[in-house]
Amino acid sequence: MRILLLGKSGQVGWELQRSLAPLGCVIALDRNSTTYCGNLNDPAGITETILAVRPQVIVNAAAYTAVDKAESEAETARLLNATSVESIARAAAKINAWVVHYSTDYVFSGVGEKAWLETDIADPINTYGRSKLDGELAIQQYCANHLIFRTSWVYASKGKNFAKTMLALAKDRSELSVINDQFGAPTGAELLADCTAHAIVQAMNKPELAGIYHLVASGCTNWHDYAALIFNEARSLGTMLKIEKLNSIPTSSFPTAAKRPNNSRLNNLKFQNNFSLFLPEWDVGIKRMLAELLTDTQF
Numbered sequence: 001m002r003i004l005l006l007g008k009s010g011q012v013g014w015e016l017q018r019s020l021a022p023l024g025c026v027i028a029l030d031r032n033s034t035t036y037c038g039n040l041n042d043p044a045g046i047t048e049t050i051l052a053v054r055p056q057v058i059v060n061a062a063a064y065t066a067v068d069k070a071e072s073e074a075e076t077a078r079l080l081n082a083t084s085v086e087s088i089a090r091a092a093a094k095i096n097a098w099v100v101h102y103s104t105d106y107v108f109s110g111v112g113e114k115a116w117l118e119t120d121i122a123d124p125i126n127t128y129g130r131s132k133l134d135g136e137l138a139i140q141q142y143c144a145n146h147l148i149f150r151t152s153w154v155y156a157s158k159g160k161n162f163a164k165t166m167l168a169l170a171k172d173r174s175e176l177s178v179i180n181d182q183f184g185a186p187t188g189a190e191l192l193a194d195c196t197a198h199a200i201v202q203a204m205n206k207p208e209l210a211g212i213y214h215l216v217a218s219g220c221t222n223w224h225d226y227a228a229l230i231f232n233e234a235r236s237l238g239t240m241l242k243i244e245k246l247n248s249i250p251t252s253s254f255p256t257a258a259k260r261p262n263n264s265r266l267n268n269l270k271f272q273n274n275f276s277l278f279l280p281e282w283d284v285g286i287k288r289m290l291a292e293l294l295t296d297t298q299f
Contacts, residue, residue, distance in 0.1 A: 001057065003020050004029070004049070004055035005020060006058070007030060008038070008146035009030040011156035012154065013030070019193035019197040035260050036049040040064075040079070046088060057098045057100060058098070058100070059100040059200075060099065060102070063081055063132075064081050064131065066128075067256075067260075071127050071128040072257050075288055077128055078134065082106055085134075086135075093142055097145070098144070098146065099143050100147045101202060106264075110262050115201065115265035116214070118211070118214060127193075131193070136148055145203075145210055147213065150213070150214050150215065151187050151214075152267060153185060154192070155285075162227075163286065163290060165256070166227045166231070167293070174242050174245065175244065176243060176247065177247040177249045178248070179223045181222065181224050181251055182260055182262050183262065183265055184220060184265060185216040185220050186221065187217045188217070188288075198275060200277055213270055213271040216282075217282035219281045220284065224251045234290060
């Protein structure tokens with residue numbers, strides 16, 4: 001199998017290089033690649049790359065993810081998350097390739113408490129969410145063979161993440177305030193990559209599996225309780241923290257340029273049932289990541 005991976009240097013892309021390797025020949029690109037164009041700022045270049053490489057599967061792990069900056073950079077967000085994604089879909093259809101693409105809980109309105117289903121109406125509340133929804137719609141319109149994986153609160157031991165930020169702050173401050181009214185499932189890049197590889201193999205043999213799926217860890221939490229688990233786990237692993245008081249605050253106390261959804265819960269049963277996989281509770285991956293991080297001298 002010949003696989004073209006876009007966004008190789010991101011959290012998910014980094015793990016995909018590992019998980020996709022056993023499936024065949026992986027051509028992994030990012031915006032700095034020179035042999036082929038891997039820059040989503042250049043839709044025409046992306047099209048040329050796909051037609052030159054002629055992969056059986058295109059995995060797009062690249063995206064514009066600066067949620068707040070998107071409010072003032074709407075054209076850039078749309079270019080990377082929608083226009084270039086349409087180019088990927090159109091080129092894939094020409095060579096009868098599959099497209100695997102990652103989307104987000106931000107395509108929903110974020111209201112209520114029920115976990116969103118794939119069939120629920122999308123109604124994004126910020127520019128980033130709208131750009132991601134437009135990308136989804138382009139893939140559905142132009143490439144029948146697609147797997148769109150909506151996910152949430154992605155983390156990895158590589159790069160920046162919420163856990164690292166909280167640990168760094170907790171070493172210097174005795175008191176912190178964290179939002180308690182946004183709910184979702186922290187989902188590891190490693191889990192996303194492994195599930196993606198499994199899904200690709202099955203979909204290639206069963207084209208009827210094409211469609212949109214919610215690919216997230218099971219269960220849910222909020223940012224405050226997420227932080228509390230991080231601190232408790234760190235201490236249990238012998239890490240000295242200065243933090244003594246963790247305050248709960250509402251979203252309204254922490255204004256941002258882009259409106260955030262309060263309900264980012266995604267129902268993952270369709271993915272589990274269709275691909276015969278078990279998605280573990282969200283805290284399983286967090287504890288594993290912390291065990292890795294806390295052996296690093298930076299902590």
